[in-house]
Amino acid sequence: MSEEYSVEIVNPEKSFLSKNDVIEVVVPAFEGEIGILKDHISIISFLKPGIIKIFSKSGEESFYVNDGIIEFKDNNLSILTSLILNLKDIDKEKISEIKKSAEEELNKSDINDQEKYLLDQKLEVLKLIN
Amino acid sequence: MASLDDLKKRISSVKSTQKITKAMKMVAAAKLRRAQESAEKGRPYSDKMNNIILNLSNGISDIGNAPKLLSGTGEDKVHLCVVMTSDRGLCGGFNTNIIKKAKLYFQKILDEGKTLKIITVGTKGYDQLKRLYGDNIIERMSFKESKSINYFDADKVGKIVIEKFEKKEFDVCAIFYNQFKNVITQIPQEQQIIPLKTSEKDENSSEDNYEFEPEEDEILSNLLPKNISTQIFKAMLENSASEQGSRMSAMDNATRNAGEMVDKLTIEYNRSRQAAITKELIEIISGAESL
Numbered sequence: 001m002s003e004e005y006s007v008e009i010v011n012p013e014k015s016f017l018s019k020n021d022v023i024e025v026v027v028p029a030f031e032g033e034i035g036i037l038k039d040h041i042s043i044i045s046f047l048k049p050g051i052i053k054i055f056s057k058s059g060e061e062s063f064y065v066n067d068g069i070i071e072f073k074d075n076n077l078s079i080l081t082s083l084i085l086n087l088k089d090i091d092k093e094k095i096s097e098i099k100k101s102a103e104e105e106l107n108k109s110d111i112n113d114q115e116k117y118l119l120d121q122k123l124e125v126l127k128l129i130n
Numbered sequence: 131m132a133s134l135d136d137l138k139k140r141i142s143s144v145k146s147t148q149k150i151t152k153a154m155k156m157v158a159a160a161k162l163r164r165a166q167e168s169a170e171k172g173r174p175y176s177d178k179m180n181n182i183i184l185n186l187s188n189g190i191s192d193i194g195n196a197p198k199l200l201s202g203t204g205e206d207k208v209h210l211c212v213v214m215t216s217d218r219g220l221c222g223g224f225n226t227n228i229i230k231k232a233k234l235y236f237q238k239i240l241d242e243g244k245t246l247k248i249i250t251v252g253t254k255g256y257d258q259l260k261r262l263y264g265d266n267i268i269e270r271m272s273f274k275e276s277k278s279i280n281y282f283d284a285d286k287v288g289k290i291v292i293e294k295f296e297k298k299e300f301d302v303c304a305i306f307y308n309q310f311k312n313v314i315t316q317i318p319q320e321q322q323i324i325p326l327k328t329s330e331k332d333e334n335s336s337e338d339n340y341e342f343e344p345e346e347d348e349i350l351s352n353l354l355p356k357n358i359s360t361q362i363f364k365a366m367l368e369n370s371a372s373e374q375g376s377r378m379s380a381m382d383n384a385t386r387n388a389g390e391m392v393d394k395l396t397i398e399y400n401r402s403r404q405a406a407i408t409k410e411l412i413e414i415i416s417g418a419e420s421l
């Protein structure tokens with residue numbers, strides 16, 4: 001029996017990536033990382049800033065996401081995100097730009113705990129990448 | 131009758147206008163292709179988003195506890211209208227059509243004695259609305275500087291709308307834009323985004339049992355604001371494709387009209403030249419006869 005399923009990543013501008021020989025996808029869900037294999041139960045969850053890892057027949061790929069929502073159903077995984085970057089050809093400048101705006105946001109006084117948590121996460125992940 | 135010189139000047143001026151409209155048509159055609167492409171590429175995102183929200187809202191059993199963005203405030207007093215138009219003119223009836231649609235809605239709201247608030251996106255909409263509804267316009271935005279439509283601009287608009295909703299400044303929010311059907315046809319649309327209309331319920335999707343992490347209502351309350359930005363973004367994409375399409379056909383018409391005008395003027399020019407020659411000949415002949 002084949003162990004593969006299909007994944008599609010879309011951002012508002014376009015369909016970013018579509019693959020159908022995926023074995024496992026690890027996504028940074030809000031309450032911790034989730035690894036999704038074939039025949040996982042239907043799930044909807046949203047993402048915190050982090051790294052998506054896609055393991056497929058053709059190799060391993062990693063992407064940075066800012067936020068997003070995932071839906072898994074009938075062995076189709078959809079990832080909706082507003083900002084996604086491939087770690088392979090990442091732009092150092094872009095990263096520091098995101099980092100800077102996150103830091104600025106963090107310094108604002110009127111943010112709530114959840115926002116603060118997300119921003120902290122974001123900075124941590126960005127530090128890891130750099 | 132206009133003198134030969136005047137006619138010549140008019141012909142050359144119409145010709146140069148024609149050149150401009152022709153160039154604008156070409157530019158619009160090139161931009162249209164790009165805008166259309168990005169409108170099509172943007173569709174999967176908003177479709178998927180809609181799907182997920184539908185699935186989620188079907189899963190919510192207690193409507194009373196549903197997020198306000200989904201169910202509304204329970205009142206229907208203050209309406210916020212986001213009118214999306216272009217920043218540039220010379221695009222035929224594009225802006226006027228949106229404004230016309232919006233004005234109908236405004237009139238209905240005001241006749242029912244409700245309060246009206248307006249946000250205009252794009253300078254042309256503001257220009258057309260400020261005379262009649264100047265007091266109702268609470269915010270005006272324009273993304274003239276952005277080279278292309280991007281999600282972050284849409285997100286800015288979305289954030290303002292949500293902020294105002296959380297401050298309870300309005301109960302119902304609708305957006306106005308032109309939906310792109312084809313180059314000749316653009317349909318002005320009115321779409322209610324708050325509270326969200328879930329009339330298009332899919333029978334099949336209600337049977338799915340999803341696992342949610344975290345809880346449904348928490349996901350929903352995070353997702354709904356995003357959905358508003360997404361809807362606005364979709365509207366912006368449709369709008370920009372419509373704008374280019376509308377401009378293209380308007381400029382096509384203008385070019386054709388200019389061509390007709392040049393033809394007409396040329397005939398008139400030739401006739402009066404003929405007449406002048408004939409007149410001169412007659413003068414010479416009658417002069418020679420009198421000798």
